[in-house]
Amino acid sequence: MKTETGVAAKIIYLKDYQAPHYTLEHTELHFELLGDYTEVSAELRFKRALTAPKEAVLTLLGADLELLSVAWSGQLLSANDWQWQDEKWQFAGAGEGGVLSTKVRIYPDQNLALEGLYRSHGLYCTQCEAEGFRKITLYPDRPDVLSTFRTTIVADKASCPVLLSNGNCVATGDSENGRHWATWEDPHPKPSYLFALVAGDLAVLRDSFTTVSGREVALEIYTAEVDQDKCDHAMRSLQAAMRWDEERYGCEYDLDRYMIVAVSHFNMGAMENKGLNVFNTSCVLAHPATTTDAGFQRVEAVVAHEYFHNWSGNRVTCRDWFQLCLKEGFTVFRDQQFSADQLSAVVQRLEDVAFLQTHQFAEDAGPLAHAVRPESFVEINNFYTLTIYEKGAEIARMLHTFLGADGFRRGSDHYFKTYDGQAAIVEDFLNSMAVANGLDAGAFVSQWLRWYRQPGTPVVSVNSVWQKDIQRLTLTLTQTQSSKSSSTPESLPIPVRLGFIGKEGELSTSLNGVTANEHLLVLEQAEQSWQFDDVSQVPVLSLFRDFSAPVRVKAEFGDADLAQLIRLDSNSFNRWSASYALATREILALAEQYRSGDLRAHQPQESALAAAIAEVWSELAASDPALAAKMLQLPSLAYLSDQVACYDPEALQRARESVLLQVIAPLQSALGTVLAKQEMLKPYVYSAQAIAARSVEAVALDGLARLQSGAAAAIAQHWLKEAPHMSAEQAALTTLVHHQLPGADDALQAFYARWKHEPLVLDQWFATQASAPQAETRERVEALLAHSDFDATVPNRVRAVIGQFANNNPVAFHDAEGRGYGLIAKQLLAIDARNPQLASRLAGAFGIWQKLDESRQAHILRELDGLLSGDLSSDTRETLSRIRG
Known part of the structure; x- marks a missing residue:
């Protein structure tokens, strides 16, 4: 070992x-x-x-x-x-x-x-x-x-x-x-x-x-x-x-x-x-x-x-472990399709994409980046990664988009029939897709294989020119590869689902004589252009609908453009995506003002995001509560950290809270209307409608905690007392603890007394405390590690405390004095002696170090060097060595 x-x-x-x-x-x-x-x-x-x-x-x-x-x-x-x-x-x-x-x-x-x-x-x-x-x-x-x-x-x-x-x-x-x-x-x-x-x-x-x-x-x-x-x-x-x-x-x-x-x-x-x-x-x-x-x-x-x-x-099955994406990426895509069919397709898609953009994009941009089919490894256990699973699933989804549902089914039928009882490789999967659809297999496999071989996240730059006199819009897309790509990256096939949004809503346009509200383009070269006719007014582009390709997009959208998408786009995913982009823009701008000492940070500022959401949220809460809930869940610090050159957790957290307060302040009455329905206190039903109703109520309570802490605390205490299910209990407990509302400590004690004999519920109790976004949480985590119910041999319990603190609590983990890093390093050493796979996965939390300020970098490097100088499993040593560089 x-x-x-x-x-x-x-x-x-x-x-x-x-x-x-x-x-x-x-x-x-x-x-x-x-x-x-x-x-x-x-x-x-x-x-x-x-x-x-x-x-x-x-x-x-x-x-x-x-x-x-x-x-x-x-x-x-x-x-x-x-x-x-x-x-x-x-x-x-x-x-x-x-x-x-x-x-x-x-x-x-x-x-x-x-x-x-x-x-x-x-x-x-x-x-x-x-x-x-x-x-x-x-x-x-x-x-x-x-x-x-x-x-x-x-x-x-x-x-x-x-x-x-x-x-x-x-x-x-x-x-x-x-x-x-x-x-x-x-x-x-x-x-x-x-x-x-x-x-x-x-x-x-x-x-x-x-x-x-x-x-x-x-x-x-x-x-x-x-x-x-x-x-x-x-x-x-x-x-x-x-x-x-x-x-x-x-x-x-x-x-x-x-x-x-x-x-x-x-x-x-x-x-x-x-x-x-x-x-x-x-x-x-x-x-x-x-x-x-x-x-x-x-x-x-x-x-x-x-x-x-x-x-x-x-x-x-797989011929070798380099082909791991062949079974995992394909199967993740299949389970995402299944989940979309069981509940809400829109919510499933935006949750999958938010996870991908927050975590896999960061993996692609960091020291642990690798191709979907890597060329080498030391410990295969370290390659059960988001790139293999989530990006691998996105490649399958692009093939589904490119070939169509029927074409993809023909390809999967051919694949299962041809390779049943065999150990296959990625080329076999792609070849089946081509052969079953009458395509040139050699060219198809060569082109799509690039997605599996080139690490990093592609960047697509967008330029559009509208000619009013002939009602024509020329769209030019350019693709480039990130620095994590191979030395000689090749152009990738990138499906682009595209709509046009005018001042009154979606526009119908023509491409190559075909008139439609939406078009599917495939960007295959370094740069390509398309001409759309019958474009009656200057539109806002609704790009990469439903996230049709795992790329970063560079487009000159003004605040008004994104607000227009939030209000009028017929594609629900892109409405949410526009709100996410606008929230990110406002948070990053305010965080930079905090970092630089700009006095404007402390003055009232207009928020295009707040105005756009205020215009649509009440109606959305009634017609599509699941989407309404997601609109108020602003980008996390983990996502925001990937959008900046220098990651300042304190400034970003402060800016995020400020922007969120601007967004929810005009919605106070609407939040009250949502909470008055008391959907959370109805008997449990597992359905898309019921889950949506509960999710928007939980978000409303979280928002109210920022506006009226006393009222929010009273509602949370009522939920805890009357809760007919754990969804209500957990939402109430999280609100009390994470906002430090009156009664939080008593609620934690009562929750523990009630559920201490249920290991999975007790994991939630540990996780709620370890993820509380306050600087003093580090001290609480140390107390939790000494708790009689903390068992370091149980992976779930370790993830509930160590994993939550390191990965979901940037405020406490990135303590300016490095104490959070020291706590995790000490735990990693002990965990690695028992369970190298678990330790190696937890070690990934240090991968952010190059984006931090010099002081925090020095603290992390000291811990990394200390760990690497000792006796470690090959799993954890490989991960830490790649992080250290």
Whole structure:
């Protein structure tokens, strides 16, 4: 796990890929779960690949294993018969093939990294993606080696009455000394990263689903007994996802049963292991009393995401880990489509885009930037990034926009049919899209592959000229690549959905003889121009509607232009986007005045944003409350930090609060009207309409807290007293704590007393305090770390405190004296010793250092140098080294 200080880590390159010399026809596993340790016996049937040389060497991988015995085709081998260096085990006597039999001993109780097979709170569980299976047994642990599996688990019947693995259960029975066994068979060849095993004392919720061809599939969700009443939403979400995938993509489930297990100690959100998904409890448990609207939506999305992987990831998997975006980006796009169909398409899109622009754009612009398909890596665990997932999803979305819904479906059908049971690469996916739509595959793949190969966020500059006399508008778009791009970037295909907004609303215009309210352009060259006719008045351009491409846009929009879009654009996403852009402009201007000591910062200033929102908000709150709520959620400091050359958290926070106050002040009466409806206190219903009503009330309460703190405190206390669900409770508690309203401390104590036995709710209690935007929160976080309910071995609890403080509380984290940085550095060192994956992800919070002032930079560099001078895992060392530069 650890690396010696100063030793250079090995870099793995895509260009060095070599196909395995041996294929694996079948895997037979036998697990003896024996309390203090586990013994794993494996029989692996190999065959030399047709392309392999005669002198081929059989190479397996193993880590943290006690090797008890090895045999080849029935003959025991000695240590002289193989070589084992680091994680690589090699055997030169495999010839044309045979059966390798091994027996190893591992120690799940000591596995605090939660990778491979581990046991937590009496529950055995696996996490094998990306390279965890090598910690279970010797194996060709790479995604392009696919095998059928037969797995037998033997354990104590009293402590482990439930024994689960991939596929279908084909036999069970009792054995000696109170033990029992179960054998599972997965007929679909899969790579080792999709293997799963769970054993323990679990309750189960059962249901079923009838597929489009008439097969009945048993559905099972396993949890602790106390959590069984929180599984109904996940089950409904699973059934909806199965039906949606059949209807939208033609993908039918292929096993007799589909199982989900909820695990409290889990590094990821969830894992798509074939037929046996292992989930973090936060992504499967949902109940109105304990879960907010955001929690319900997350469960629905993650359940769908992991199910959709059955085809985009499992039936068609990745040839190597450089192709990770092939399964993750494509599947994120699919789960975003699903979520849009379940609730509000507009809200889903603007939330996805806000997240992308805030976090992935910053990743693209910072020291951790990399291509969607990187050319190299040190630790693959460090490349489960927003670029892989979110930007990868945006590429799939652009293809969907470019080809149209029917064309994209033809391409996905071709992809699934052609590469079923294979390990594919990005080129295979693009080739399917081209071939299925009758396009020149070579040219199409070459052009779209650039999106996967070039890091950084493209910039599109906009210039338009309107000729009044002939009613023609000439639009010129120019694309450039950021400094994070390759040395010789090539032009990308960039879909541009475009509308024209006049003084009364949307204009109909003509392009190449086609008259429409909206046009789809594709910017393919460094610079291109288009001529639009019948443009009766000078318009405001509604660019990149629904964010048709993941680019930054440079356009000469005046305040009045953006206000016009807010008032009149027919595209709801672009109305919100215009408000976001105008808010950003006003906040940044005011922050610069604060930074420079400009006296104008302290004088009343006009706000085009406030005027535009005041004009539309009351009507919007009635007609589209979800959009109305988003209009009042101004850009976060995380987003704003990516828009400036020098990040001053204090100035930006002060400016943001000032602009927000200007926006909500004229809305005081409207906020009161919203709150008077008391939608938040109605019984819980999970629907787009109900969620929208609650979201606009929560935003209204947050706004009122800035205008009338006493009235807001009274409403929040009333919500806490009468709350019929957690959405109301959490909104009230957050308002009290984050605005330091009267009764906040009492509310925290009462909330803790009520929910201390519910781990996920207690995570919210921790997170609410750790994210409170006050300088003194650092001291509160130190107290939370010493709290009896803080458990540093539980990733969810660590993220609720350390993650919230470092990533969602810039005011306290960026303490001018560097104390926030010191707190996080100390915690990283301790976490890394137990759980390198978790530590590496948390370390990313330091990636902002180059944008800070010299004093803060010095504080962070001191912490980075201190960490890097010590003993770290390769995961965390790689992340910190890339950040340090």
